[in-house]
Amino acid sequence: MGDRSGSGEVNDNRYFVDGHLKNPIPDSQVHLEGSAPLQSTAATRLYKRRWLIVCLFSSYSLCNAFQWIQYGIINNIFMRFYSVDSFTIDWMSMIYMLTYIPLIFPVTWLLDTKGLRVIALVATALNCAGTWIKVASARPDLFAVTFLGQVICSAAQVFILGMPSRIASVWFGSEEVSTACSIGVFGNQLGIAIGFLVPPILVPNVEDLDELAGHIRVMFYITAGVATFLFILVIIVFQERPDIPPTQAQAAARLIPAESYSYTSSILCLLRNRPFILLIISYGLNVGCFYAVSTLLNQMIIKHYPGEEVNAGRIGLTIVIAGMVGSLICGIWLDRTKSYKQTTLAVYVMSLVGMLVYAFTLSLGHLWVVFITAGALGFFMTGYLPLGFEFAVELTYPESEGTSSGLLNCSAQVFGIIFTICQGKIIEHFGTLAGNLFLCAFLLIGTILTGFIRSDLRRQMANQLAKTAAASGHHEGQDYGATAPINASHF
Secondary structure (H helix, E strand, O other): OOOOOOOOOOOOOOEEEOOEEEOOOOHHHOOOOOOOOOOOOOOOOOOOHHHHHHHHHHHHHHHHHHHHHOOHHHHHHHHHHHOOOHHHHHHHHHHHHHHHHHHHHHHHHHHHHHOHHHHHHHHHHHHHHHHHHHHOOOOOOOHHHHHHHHHHHHHHHHOOOOOHHHHHHHHOOOOOHHHHHHHHHHHHHHHHHHHHHHHHHHOOOOOOHHHHHHHHHHHHHHHHHHHHHHHHHHHHHOOOOOOOOOOHHHHHHOOOOHHHOOHHHHHHHHHOOHHHHHHHHHHHHHHHHHHHHHHHHHHHHHHHOOOOHHHHHHHHHHHHHHHHHHHHHHHHHHHHHOOHHHHHHHHHHHHHHHHHHHHHHHHHOOHHHHHHHHHHHHHHHOOHHHHHHHHHHHHHOOOOHHHHHHHHHHHHHHHHHHHHHHHHHHHHHHOHHHHHHHHHHHHHHHHHHHHOOOOOOHHHHHHHHHHHHHHHHHHHOOOHHHHOOOOHHHO
16 A cells, blocks of 8 residues: 555554454464564654644644634625525535545545645645635625635645644654644644634625625635645645654554555444544534534624624634643643543533533623633633544554544534534524533533543553563563564553
8 A cells, every 4th residue: 555654553464343452363473563573672763843844734724724714703794795694604614514524534545545745735735726716706796616615625624634643643752742733733723713813804894895805805815825835835844754753653663564454444443443433422522512613603692792793703712712722731731641531521521511601601791701601611622622633543543543533523524514503593593592502412412422431542552562572672681573472462
């Protein structure tokens, strides 16, 4: 299969079923990370360039995420400009979710066959193309053109969302992967934050359609310029993998022959993993609620605070900025404690509490209260994103980080579409409180499911076994590269 070097996962002659490692070959021939022998003397190195790679990824993720919400946060303005209804503008956000579902499997297959650089190039090229199509759509009769641009940008998103954990594994050491993953997610969150803040400022609610078209065009030109610059940077700077691997796990992975990997077998293996299936559902419920709240935020705020489009954007900004802080704190906490399940469950419970408080305070008539409750909600609900990615990698090791993250995101898109449509209809007929309590019910279900996830930290176990074997070989003078098989019972 193509270049899988530096991918950090193996599916050679072993596979996991219900949390247990199954071996069709004798234990005596099974070594750590598939059939690769454990190298006690494998060279590892951390390159400074790793920070440039993750920051560049974070930047183009930001540019793409900005466009997800740029229509929804000024829903009423775009409705009037293009003469369409509110539900049609909601689809400018939901198309990001819908496109992801059919494309995730071919994209993760492409990641496994062609590697990170090709994925980065395709992502930034599509994002760049979509932004320039939007530039040409700033006329009231060209809604179809702006929708086409959004569809292309939504396709770019499929090449972006699942990459943080993969980049972290390929470039970063075992003590900093969660922090690196958080930085990767950080860009997406910052893009959403800017998407909440900037459009209401750049596109004020003016009556004259020609003047409004000029404001919209300026916003589209700025986005296109940034997307083009980032595309050029990726061509010049983005590197597939470091020359020397960052961890023993990566070093062993590079020894696995590419032809031994089966993408279909990997997917089936993941779908047999019960803790991971529970995580897929609980992750989808949490992030789907976040998507629904973000998409419908303008409508909820305007319903209780008419004429506050700019403050609706600021509230959205508050949600995401608080979530970015939560993400970084959670990432650093995970690297230090490795308490994946406990942290995930605690953050999930607080997301539910935050949603309940937000639901009951939204209609009190005090915007400052909404800012505070929305910020608390964002800190936990958005801060949950990197937790889900990293917990998934632990539960599914040695399978592909891109595939596990892709399945999580696919679940989030499905629930996001369902929740956005249902909550929108509930708000229309029964009010915002009923709509938000609808989401609270599903967050409660997700909290319960998270409690049932068995904490099976396979990646941590593999790294620990590698360190133990290397240390033992050093002290006892044994050649573990040839003689130290790892028994399946360790996993």
